[in-house]
Amino acid sequence: MVVPGPAPWMGKIALSFPAVIGVGQDPRRFSKMEQANPRVKLRGGMESMHKLNFRLGRRTRILGACHKETPVMQTQTMDRADLARPLAGKVAIVTGSTSGIGLGVARALTEAGSDVVINGLGDPREIERVCDELQKGSPSGRVAYHGANLMIGTDARKLVEDTAAGFGRVDILVNNAGIQHVSPIETFPPEKYEAIIALNLSSAWHTIHAAFAGMKDRGFGRIINVASAHGLVASPFKSAYVAAKHGVVGLTKTVALEGAENGITCNAICPGYVWTPLVENQIDDTASARGISREEVIRDVLLAAQPNKRFASVEEIGALAVFLCGPGAMSITGAALPVDGGWTAH
Numbered sequence: 001m002v003v004p005g006p007a008p009w010m011g012k013i014a015l016s017f018p019a020v021i022g023v024g025q026d027p028r029r030f031s032k033m034e035q036a037n038p039r040v041k042l043r044g045g046m047e048s049m050h051k052l053n054f055r056l057g058r059r060t061r062i063l064g065a066c067h068k069e070t071p072v073m074q075t076q077t078m079d080r081a082d083l084a085r086p087l088a089g090k091v092a093i094v095t096g097s098t099s100g101i102g103l104g105v106a107r108a109l110t111e112a113g114s115d116v117v118i119n120g121l122g123d124p125r126e127i128e129r130v131c132d133e134l135q136k137g138s139p140s141g142r143v144a145y146h147g148a149n150l151m152i153g154t155d156a157r158k159l160v161e162d163t164a165a166g167f168g169r170v171d172i173l174v175n176n177a178g179i180q181h182v183s184p185i186e187t188f189p190p191e192k193y194e195a196i197i198a199l200n201l202s203s204a205w206h207t208i209h210a211a212f213a214g215m216k217d218r219g220f221g222r223i224i225n226v227a228s229a230h231g232l233v234a235s236p237f238k239s240a241y242v243a244a245k246h247g248v249v250g251l252t253k254t255v256a257l258e259g260a261e262n263g264i265t266c267n268a269i270c271p272g273y274v275w276t277p278l279v280e281n282q283i284d285d286t287a288s289a290r291g292i293s294r295e296e297v298i299r300d301v302l303l304a305a306q307p308n309k310r311f312a313s314v315e316e317i318g319a320l321a322v323f324l325c326g327p328g329a330m331s332i333t334g335a336a337l338p339v340d341g342g343w344t345a346h
Contacts, residue, residue, distance in 0.1 A: 085113030086326045088141075091167045093159065095150060095207065096177030098122040098130055100276040101226060104314025105174055105321045110138035112322045114172060117144045117163045142167070150177050150203035151195065160210035169218065170211045172325050175204035175248075176226040185239045193240040200244035201251070208255055212264070221264035222325040225252050226317070229272045229305075229340040245270075249336045256334030265333035267324050272340030273302050275311035308341035 092109045096102040098120035110116050116134060120127075127145055134143045144166070148159035164170050178200040181192040204225055215221025230238060231245035248268060255266040273279060279302070286297045303309050316339060323329055338344045 085111075087172070087322065088113030090114040090171040090325070091117075091163065091169055092172035092174065092325075093117045093119070093146075093163055093170055093207070093211075094174040094176060095119045095159070095203065096226075097174075098127055098145075100278060101271065101274055101314050101317050102174070102176040103130065104318040105176060105224075105226075106134060106318075107137060108315070108318025108322050109172065109174075109325070110134045110141055110143060112325075113138065113141060114325075115142040115144075115167060117146050117159075117167070119146050119148055119150070119159060120177065150206075151198050153202060153206045156203045156206035157210040160207050164211075164214060169214055171215070171218075171220060172222045172224075173207055173211050174224045174226065174321060175207055177203055178226070178244075180238070180241050182237045182241075184237055188239060196240040197244050197247075200241065201247040204248060205251060208251070208266075212255070212259070215264050216259065216262045219263040221259060221262075223252075223255060223259075223264065223266040224321055224324055225249075225266070225268045227252070227268040227270045227336065229270050229338060229343045231268060231270050232336060232338065232344045233346075252336065253334045260333060265324070265329065267329075267332060267334070268336040269317060269320055269324075270336050270338045270340065270344070271312055271317060272306050272338070272343045273311050274317060274339075275313055279311065303341075305343045305346070306341035307343070307345070310341060312339050312341065 087109060090113070092106075092114045094102050094106040094109065094116060097106040097118040099122065102118070102120060106116050106118050116138075118127075118130065118134070122130075131143050131145055135141075144163075146159050146162060148155040150156045150159070160170055160173070179196055181188070181196060183189070183192070208223060211221070211223070215223075225248050227248040228241075228245045230242045231249040234242045249270070252266050252268040255264075258264075259266060283294055283297050283302065286301060287294050290297070290301075292300075298311075299309060303311070320337065320339065324332065
């Protein structure tokens with residue numbers, strides 16, 4: 001649930017799973033749980049990024065306990081606010097969301113009113129800052145961090161299971177986590193191939209596997225897989241990435257068919273080059289390596305295949321994600337939607 005006004009608590013907690021305080025549980029039991037299980041923590045620093053843990057935003061004291069009576073006089077104000085917050089009351093997971101495209105999507109979802117659980121790698125202090133930033137964008141919602149290692153299938157499923165246990169359900173699932181490696185196939189390291197398939201493709205299967213039954217039971221679900229233009233066309237030296245992203249598009253279509261009669265949509269967003277700090281660093285590195293200007297790298301290297309010769313922004317991807325989760329996209333499912341400046345129109 002979402003608090004329709006200032007929440008009555010201002011604490012922060014970090015939880016390490018499997019211990020979770022769920023809906024309807026007495027907060028006074030927490031101290032007993034902490035004594036019985038040293039992995040339960042009221043406060044303290046984050047554990048390893050590859051351990052399952054939540055970092056909850058300032059507006060949430062106990063997982064799932066987020067309710068406040070609303071005075072009748074606030075109803076009209078809330079109705080107007082709901083128009084700007086079409087996802088109010090929804091619970092979303094966004095993987096690979098501590099930076100880049102995933103963070104842009106998470107930010108858009110929080111601004112649209114959704115509770116959001118983010119996931120990804122990064123310095124704990126930076127993740128704390130990201131959570132605070134997202135929380136400010138959604139003062140009446142909840143923001144949490146879960147440190148599941150999506151390279152491991154059981155951890156990917158645990159991300160969904162823990163979110164459902166803590167927040168009551170999962171309405172929106174955005175699979176964005178991914179890595180890349182570029183190499184001719186004859187010299188492509190097999191371990192790199194396995195890692196790319198595990199994170200870019202298999203983790204999406206595992207999270208959908210864990211979320212689908214609950215969505216089906218409730219008659220509502222929005223699944224978005226962030227694929228790539230490389231899920232639609234190929235480029236040399238990216239065999240693992242192209243294979244994984246084509247697999248994501250196929251997975252998207254299959255899940256869309258299976259959920260079509262149950263209020264579940266599943267779509268793939270297929271970006272071309274998107275402006276992120278990682279891409280910005282890549283420009284400087286490529287310019288130095290090739291002895292050419294930044295402008296030449298952008299026009300003749302990175303955006304050579306994009307007719308519009310501009311980077312998409314993370315805000316564009318986020319806006320599309322919000323639309324796909326809203327009522328205007330109820331009949332859009334099984335689609336692979338290019339956001340590539342015309343790249344795949346060739």
